[in-house]
Amino acid sequence: MKTRTLAIIKPDAVASGHTGKIISRITNEGFSILGSKQIKMNLSQAEGFYDIHRGKPFFEELTQFMSSGSCIVLALEKENAVKEWRNVIGATNPDEADEGTIRKLYAKDLGQNAVHGSDSAENGQKEIAYFFAEFELILN
Ligand code: CMP
Numbered sequence: 776m777k778t779r780t781l782a783i784i785k786p787d788a789v790a791s792g793h794t795g796k797i798i799s800r801i802t803n804e805g806f807s808i809l810g811s812k813q814i815k816m817n818l819s820q821a822e823g824f825y826d827i828h829r830g831k832p833f834f835e836e837l838t839q840f841m842s843s844g845s846c847i848v849l850a851l852e853k854e855n856a857v858k859e860w861r862n863v864i865g866a867t868n869p870d871e872a873d874e875g876t877i878r879k880l881y882a883k884d885l886g887q888n889a890v891h892g893s894d895s896a897e898n899g900q901k902e903i904a905y906f907f908a909e910f911e912l913i914l915n
Pocket residue numbers: 828833836837867885886887888890891892
């Protein structure tokens with residue numbers, strides 16, 4: 776069954792000029808891009824997106840970083856999109872990511888780890904809805 780996941784190209788990867796390579800990888804891996812846009816979150820928008828991590832020791836660092844520069848948000852669709860995208864991006868900590876994964880290739884460290892992926896199909900739908908109105912999601 777086709778499912779959806781949110782992908783974010785994070786401020787470190789955008790600032791380092793990796794956006795084009797990551798979007799090529801997304802299409803080469805067979806994902807349909809239903810929507811994409813460049814955004815710059817303010818702190819409260821980043822805190823809202825990562826609300827599930829509120830109270831954790833890295834919350835302030837994470838939300839400061841995610842609101843520090845431009846991100847590209849993408850709504851992706853594929854068979855088993857959540858698992859497939861997580862396979863492509865690799866482990867959260869790039870030191871533990873497999874060779875060839877996006878985080879292994881482009882992430883700086885655990886905090887500045889180049890990309891985000893949803894952790895379940897249910898959260899994928901919620902995270903996509905955080906950034907996209909329904910009319911912005913187009914299956915070509
Ligand atoms: P992401 O997939 O965007 O989901 C939550 C993010 O929190 C994660 O990627 C990491 O960038 C970040 N994160 C998780 N654990 C830590 C940590 N121990 N220190 C700093 N950032 C973390």
